[in-house]
Amino acid sequence: MKIIKGTVDSKIVKLSRPDAIKYIRNKETLGIIGGEFAITYDEDDLPITTLLGSCVAVMLYDAALQVKGMNHFLLPTSCAQGTSCRFGLYAMEAMLNEMYKLGCRKENISAKIAGGANILHDLSDSIGERNVLFARQFCRSEGIRIVAENVLGSNGRVVMLDRDFQTIAKTIANRSMDEKLAQADRALARAVNKTESAPAESGVTLF
Known part of the structure; x- marks a missing residue:
């Protein structure tokens, strides 16, 4: 098994087995959190x-x-231009570079985008919308074709x-989980202002 993982503290690690197991539909999966990325081969299932x-x-x-x-x-992005996968620019560049090292070619790569919900309905400047716009713009500037999206809305989502x-x-569709996500979004809103000045399911979408 070959796994490449980018960590919150900007390290690139190679794993022979998953370090964060999640189960979806009774299937073992590799879970990542905010500020991380992971790369795997299909053959490893x-x-x-x-x-x-x-x-x-x-x-x-x-x-x-x-x-x-x-x-x-x-x-x-980070105003301080920090090298952390918490920020989209670094997360995208770091993940792409690791895929290129494996022999991937840009002309063979396609993209999907998920997330960007407005959990805090009172925010006029939606962090989620800004994240989605960045992801779209980055892919287009790199010449990477976006083939599907599951974005925006007012609810969080689990993606596999x-x-x-x-x-x-x-x-x-879980009040306690919604509140946890809302708390995280409030913290993000504070971070934006500073730098610039398993859950229940309500729907399953294949995309």
């Missing part, structure tokens, strides 16, 4: 999963090598990236 509120996950897939990657970033670029998004 290890999906990647994450839980998103206003954060965004960009999933990349090289159809020729059957290599898939997913990141989970909290904000588009499986082999052959099969992707499932499960909408969250």
Whole structure:
């Protein structure tokens, strides 16, 4: 088994077995949290999963090598230009670079985008929307084709990236989980202002 993981503290580690197991539909998956990314081969049959509120996950897939990657970033960029996968720019560049090292080629890579919900309905400046716009703009500037999206809305979601670029998004309908995501979004809102001045399911979407 071959797993490459980018960590919150900007380290790149190679794993021979998962370090964070989540179970979706009784299937063992590799779970990532905000500020991380993971890359796996289809042949290892290890999906990647994450839980998103206003954060965004960009999933990349090289159809020729059957290599898939997913990141989970909290904000588009850092004013301090920090090298952390918490920020979309670094998360995208770091994940792409690791895929290129495996032999992936840009012309064989396609993308899917998930997340960016407005959990805090009173926010006029939606962090989620900004994250989605960044993900779209980055992919287009790099010439990476976006083939599907499951984004925005007012609910969080669990996302699973499986082999052959099969992707499932499960909408969250759980008050306690909604509140946890809302608390995280409030913290994000404070961070934005500072720098610039398993859950229940209500729906399953294949995308």
